[in-house]
Amino acid sequence: MTVVGEAASGAEALELCGASDPDLVLLDIQLPDIDGFEVRERILRRERPPAVLLTSTRRAGAYGGRLTDPVPIPFVAKDDLSVAALVDLLNAR
Numbered sequence: 001m002t003v004v005g006e007a008a009s010g011a012e013a014l015e016l017c018g019a020s021d022p023d024l025v026l027l028d029i030q031l032p033d034i035d036g037f038e039v040r041e042r043i044l045r046r047e048r049p050p051a052v053l054l055t056s057t058r059r060a061g062a063y064g065g066r067l068t069d070p071v072p073i074p075f076v077a078k079d080d081l082s083v084a085a086l087v088d089l090l091n092a093r
Helices: 010-020 036-044 060-067 083-092
Strands: 024-028 051-056 075-077
């Protein structure tokens, strides 16, 4: 894997995603401007959207049904994050 960008905010993530056309976006839910759920939705509206994996220092249960309703959203807590989790997400596409 090659890291093509790093963003400190949702707006930066959207800009970088448009400029670099990544295969995978690892996206923190807790961002200073736009939350990761909204950034994810905007990224997925692209013509050729990348896979988007949400992550957080919090566990999935902290987000109530937002990660499962109406459909499951790919999520891995930062404590469980690994290259294998990223590869699994890419292979599932």
